[in-house]
Amino acid sequence: MNRDKNLPLTETVYYILLALTEPAHGYLILQKIEELSLGQVRMAAGTLYGAIDNLLKLKWIQPVQSEDSRRKVYVITDRGMEMLRMDSERMMHMVETTRRRIKL
């Protein structure tokens, strides 16, 4: 089976995509990620900015209109959603296989 060359996603990218299943601006993304990861992933501003830049180029996220004219708001695209789904299936398979082989 040929796997998409962008997989597996990094933890940073995975959480950004997950956070952007609802529209959000930069700082809100940081807060959502901290919340979604139960405080395990605390991303810094510079790291997030670079990742957003990259995800926009890949067209996995896109800017959307918002009331806040100074802060850019982004949301996940269909392509981004597809990547998120593929990577979660990959991880699900890993977890299931692991459970079958060893008692956790």
Next chain:
Amino acid sequence: MRKYKFFVDLAKEEQWLNEMASQGYVLAGKSGASYRFESGEPGSFVLRIDYRSFKHAADFEDYRLLFEDSGWRHIAGTKSSGAQYFLKKTADQSEDIFSDADSKAGKFKRLSEMWFSLAVCFLPILTALVMAGNIDLTAFLQPAKLYYTPGLWDKTGADFWGAFLFETPFALLRGFIWLILPVSIVLYAVFAAKARKQYNKTLNKI
């Protein structure tokens, strides 16, 4: 307080600014090579430098707001200056604007690309000058040819020295100003290589 310094190495610059902050001199502004400091409680500020330029003013505004929202005050840097200076009031000296090695190294990659493109920009100018025959290499062997004052070499004593010294700066400009081009190209290429090296070093340091 003001200090004048010139850095090529972003990491060394950041280190110096943090040393200043630990002594109670907190960066308050920067223009060119002039750093302006205000007094602040020693050990309670961290300074970090990012390297990024922007096409649109709105992108720059959005970028700065993301940092400000996260507690980093934007101290210096413009839309196209590249280096962006951020300050945070915190006792934790390990606070950073990057949370992984990839993005921390990324700024050196952008810096390296900037130096490299400058070097590349100067190349066609130098090539054009050489092709057009505007560069006279014989000036190295016969610098006397660069002096245009009529009868200069027949003069003697104070008369000669006065005329000679007066024209020397012009003669040097006339004959060797083009050297700025190859020297700049080499310097930019060296800076690009240095930044590239730092990129690799940062990337391998987890």
